[in-house]
Every structure is written in structure tokens, then in C-alpha cells.
Amino acid sequence: xxxxxxxxKRDFRLYIRQGMENLTVVMFFxxxxxxxxxxxxxxxxxxxxxxxxxxxxxxxxxxxxxxxxLFQTDYEDGSLELLALQPIALEIIVLAxxxxxxxxxxxxxxxxxxILALLMNIPDEGYWVLLLSLIIGxxxxxxxxxxxxxxxxxxxxxxxxxxxxxxxxxxxxxxFGIASVKAALEGFPIESHLMILVALxxxxxxxxxxxxxxxxxxxxxx
Amino acid sequence: xxxxxxxKLACIRGExxxxxxxxxxxxxxxxxxxxGPNGSGKSSLLRLMAGLLRPAKGELVWNGKSISEEPEIHNxxxxxxxxxxxxxxILTVYENINFWTELRNCPNxxxxxxxxxxxxxxxxxxxxxxSAGQIRQTNLVRLLAIPASLWLLDEPTASLDAxxxxxxxxxxxxxxTNGGIVIASTHLNLNWGNxxxxxxxxFNLRRLN
Numbered sequence: 001x002x003x004x005x006x007x008x009k010r011d012f013r014l015y016i017r018q019g020m021e022n023l024t025v026v027m028f029f030x031x032x033x034x035x036x037x038x039x040x041x042x043x044x045x046x047x048x049x050x051x052x053x054x055x056x057x058x059x060x061x062x063x064x065x066x067x068x069x070l071f072q073t074d075y076e077d078g079s080l081e082l083l084a085l086q087p088i089a090l091e092i093i094v095l096a097x098x099x100x101x102x103x104x105x106x107x108x109x110x111x112x113x114x115i116l117a118l119l120m121n122i123p124d125e126g127y128w129v130l131l132l133s134l135i136i137g138x139x140x141x142x143x144x145x146x147x148x149x150x151x152x153x154x155x156x157x158x159x160x161x162x163x164x165x166x167x168x169x170x171x172x173x174x175x176f177g178i179a180s181v182k183a184a185l186e187g188f189p190i191e192s193h194l195m196i197l198v199a200l201x202x203x204x205x206x207x208x209x210x211x212x213x214x215x216x217x218x219x220x221x222x
Numbered sequence: 223x224x225x226x227x228x229x230k231l232a233c234i235r236g237e238x239x240x241x242x243x244x245x246x247x248x249x250x251x252x253x254x255x256x257x258g259p260n261g262s263g264k265s266s267l268l269r270l271m272a273g274l275l276r277p278a279k280g281e282l283v284w285n286g287k288s289i290s291e292e293p294e295i296h297n298x299x300x301x302x303x304x305x306x307x308x309x310x311x312i313l314t315v316y317e318n319i320n321f322w323t324e325l326r327n328c329p330n331x332x333x334x335x336x337x338x339x340x341x342x343x344x345x346x347x348x349x350x351x352x353s354a355g356q357i358r359q360t361n362l363v364r365l366l367a368i369p370a371s372l373w374l375l376d377e378p379t380a381s382l383d384a385x386x387x388x389x390x391x392x393x394x395x396x397x398x399t400n401g402g403i404v405i406a407s408t409h410l411n412l413n414w415g416n417x418x419x420x421x422x423x424x425f426n427l428r429r430l431n
Contacts, residue, residue: 006324010313017312078306081274086325087298220274 003088007096015104026108029062033116044121051120052130052181059109059134060170063141066105067166068159070097070149071216080153081220090213094150098142098208106138122181129184133177136197143204144169150215154222173200224371225249225285226271226403232279233266240266241425242279246418248405251398253414256407258422264407265305267422268374271405272302298326300372305380307361311350315341315360318349319367326368335366339389354381366393373397375406387412 015022036054040046074080083093113134117127148166152158180193225247232242240263248254256264269275271282273293282289289296309318319332336342339359344352352360358381365373373394379387394404394414404414 002327003325006321010321013317014310014312074308076306077308077310078304079308079310081304081306082302082308082322083325084274085272085297085300085302086322087294087327088325089294221276 003086004092004096007083007088007093008100011097011100012103015100022104022108025062025066025105026112028065029058029109030112030116032058032061034119037119047121048123048185051117051122052126053178054120055113055116055130056134056137056174056177059113059138060141060167060174062109063105063138063145064148064163064166065159066101067145067149068152068162070101070146071153072149072158075153075219080216084216084220090216091209094146094209094212094216097149098139098146098212101145102139102142106142109138110134123185125187126181126185129190130181132194133180133197136194136201137173137177140173140197140201140204141170143201143208144173146208146212147215150212150219153216153219173197176200223250224401224403226283226372228271228277228280228282230280231267231270231277231282233263233270233275234278235266239427241422242427244280244420244422244425246420248403248418250401250403253394253398253404253406253417254420255414255417256405256420256422258426262423262426264422265376268302268304268376268405268407272300272374273297274302299370300374301365301368301370302374302376303361303365303378304376307357309349309352309357309360312348314346314348315352315363316345318360319363322364323368326370328368330367331369332363332367335363338366338393339363339386355383355386358382359386362390362393365397371401371403373402373404373406375404377407377409379408379410379412 033054037047071080074083084090110131113131117130122130145166148162151165152162155161176193176196180190180197183190183193227245227247229245231244233240244267246254256267258264266275270277273289273296276290284296284299313321316332319335323330323332333342336345339362341356341359341363344356344360349357349360362378378390382390391412391414398404398415
């Protein structure tokens with residue numbers, strides 16, 4: 001457990017030292033969302049209906065953007081093979097990386113959402129549900145993302161490959177994330193959708209560290 | 223008495239047989255120097271010994287127990303220095319080394335280790351301002367900062383100057399008198415006391431056809 005926090009502490013320090021570079025992901029998120037009103041016109045009702053969907057899809061894309069370097073930098077400078085040689089299971093390392101990814105990317109996306117929801121004219125009933133669905137859903141994005149990030153280790157142009165691997169796996173989270181907002185807007189109960197998001201998170205938590213660690217072992221073994 | 227041995231090891235990389243039927247045995251205070259031309263499999267052999275690669279045939283044994291049975295215990299007792307230097311450019315020298323010592327959960331000997339390599343003045347310098355040789359030394363400091371029973375060194379002297387090579391030679395001698403086991407690959411003729419020479423080329427297979 002102490003080693004788990006050692007890794008988190010180090011990755012956090014690396015994140016903070018990067019400085020302004022960290023803002024690129026959240027800026028990407030904001031710009032993609034703001035493109036839509038320009039593309040489809042700022043028709044009051046149209047935006048209201050698709051606003052939550054736009055924010056969710058943009059959040060997925062922004063998460064993918066930041067996943068590419070998750071293991072790549074450690075692989076390139078030899079840190080990853082040395083991490084694999086420490087008295088700590090690779091699964092724990094993957095879990096720590098996913099947690100740091102969520103704390104650095106997931107939370108910044110959630111923090112940027114209130115302004116974007118205003119911009120998309122999402123009504124009050126949907127506003128809090130949108131935030132709640134992102135809070136429950138984004139940890140799963142980070143966890144599932146570790147599988148993709150581990151599978152592209154060593155490939156030169158991994159970014160597109162990562163998107164191809166991971167985006168299909170994000171579909172269930174997207175469906176239930178948006179469904180919860182839709183239900184709230186139409187006055188239906190939202191609990192069942194959010195419960196399914198929680199269930200998806202549990203499944204991701206149970207499976208992704210093992211899959212990610214397996215992919216890393218494969219990468220180091222070749 | 224710690225002993226580390228390999229029995230009839232074979233290594234396949236891609237479709238190519240790198241070496242086969244390779245055996246070695248080394249005990250406390252001893253050293254093996256791996257020789258052989260580029261591509262003969264010295265690095266692969268060291269990666270096998272570290273547990274990063276699995277042997278296609280044969281097994282590696284520490285004190286009678288196969289290392290694949292208890293990989294985390296094997297990790298705890300070894301240091302591996304590969305071609306790459308896991309030094310982060312945005313962490314200081316001290317922070318870089320400290321991270322690896324914290325993972326091993328051992329008493330802090332970083333200052334002593336920095337002194338041995340004569341780079342204590344660099345400890346608050348960020349990794350990106352170091353020269354190639356200084357980065358290599360920072361990586362080697364890990365060996366002395368954290369106690370371990372086995373050192374696996376892949377061309378440890380790469381980009382080191384004469385003084386740093388001398389410091390490494392002395393560190394290895396001292397480590398061996400304290401019962402450490404060293405396995406290193408090198409092209410240079412260095413003065414690290416008597417050592418077994420293992421020429422990996424002798425175990426290379428001629429390409430089939």
C-alpha cells in the first residue's frame with residue numbers, strides 16, 4: 001500500500017512539473033464543445049437536446065488524448081522495465097496510474113463542465129445529473145484507458161491506434177451517461193442509469209489492472 | 223551462501239534462436255563478465271536473469287529455487303542497469319534516486335552513494351540539465367543507494383569518463399568483498415578483480431538453412 005502511494009506521489013510530481021502542458025487536454029475539451037454551436041447553429045432547443053451528448057463525447061476524446069503518454073514516457077526512458085522489477089505487482093502500478101490519470105484529467109474535465117453546460121443551455125434538471133454521471137463515469141474511462149495505453153506501448157504512432165482500441169469500449173459508459181441526463185430532462189427516474197454506471201466502474205476496476213499489466217508484460221517481453 | 227545459476231537456457235527472439243544450452247553458476251563474491259559481439263545475446267541473457275524475459279528452455283535458480291516461482295522476491299534482491307537510463311528530466315537527481323529507494327523500502331543511503339560517484343553537488347539539479355555521462359552515473363547511484371544481492375549490468379560504462387569508470391570499478395570490488403554477485407556485459411577490459419568469462423557467442427546457433 002505504501003508503494004502504491006509512492007508511485008502516485010511521483011506521478012503527481014511529474015504532472016505538476018509539466019506546468020502549462022497540462023492545460024492542453026482541458027482546452028481541447030472546451031474547444032471541441034464550443035465548436036458545436038458554430039456547426040449546428042445556436043438554436044435554443046436543438047442544443048438543449050444534444051448538449052449532454054456533445055459534452056460526454058468531447059470528454060471521451062479529451063481523455064483519449066491524455067492517455068497516449070500514460071505508459072509511453074516510462075517505457076521510452078526505461079522506467080517501465082525498472083518498475084516491473086520492483087517488489088510491487090504490476091497490477092498495482094497500473095491501478096496507481098489510472099488513479100493519477102483520473103485525478104489529473106478526469107477531475108479537470110469535470111471542473112470545466114459547469115461552464116460548458118451553461119454554454120450548451122442544459123436545463124437545471126439535467127445539469128446536476130450530467131455532473132454526477134461524469135463523476136461516476138470518468139473513473140471508468142481512466143481504468144479502461146490503461147488497457148489501450150498499455151497495448152500501444154512501443155508503437156511509434158500509437159495515438160490513433162489507441163482511439164481505435166478504446167473508443168468502442170467506451171460506448172456502454174457513453175450510453176448510460178447520456179441516458180441518465182435524458183431521463184432527468186424527461187422526468188423519469190435516473191437511479192437505474194447511474195447504478196449501471198457504478199456497475200460498469202466496478203467491472204472496470206476488477207478487470208482493467210490485470211489486462212493492463214498483462215499488456216505491459218507482453219510489451220517488455222518482446 | 224547465495225548462489226545464482228542458469229541451467230541449459232535457451233532464448234528465442236522473434237523467430238531467431240539467439241542462444242541455447244547456456245549454463246552458468248555464480249556464488250557470493252563472484253562475478254561473471256559476458257563477452258561476445260553485438261547481437262550475440264548478452265542483453266537478452268541479462269534480461270532473462272532479471273526476469274524481464276522468460277527463457278524458451280531451461281530455468282534460472284537462486285539458492286535452489288526457480289526465480290519464476292517467486293518473481294517479487296527475485297525483484298527485491300536484484301539491481302538491473304540496462305541500456306536506458308530511467309532518469310526523469312523534470313525531477314532532480316535526488317528525487318529520481320529517492321523514488322527508486324522508496325519503492326525498495328530500505329534505509330536511505332543516497333548521500334553516501336552520491337559521494338562515491340562524486341556527484342553530490344548535482345543532487346538538486348534537474349535531470350534535463352545533466353550530460354549523458356552524468357545521467358549514467360545517476361542511474362548507477364541506484365546500485366549503492368539500495369542494498370541488493372545481485373547486480374545485473376548491461377554495458378555499465380557506456381558514456382562514463384575515466385574517473386567514473388574508476389569509481390564503478392571500486393564500487394564493484396567493494397560490493398564483491400561484501401558478498402555481492404555481479405554479472406556484467408562489457409566490451410572493455412576493466413579491472414574488477416578475477417571474474418569468470420562467459421562468451422555468449424559460443425552458444426549462438428548458426429541460422430538454420
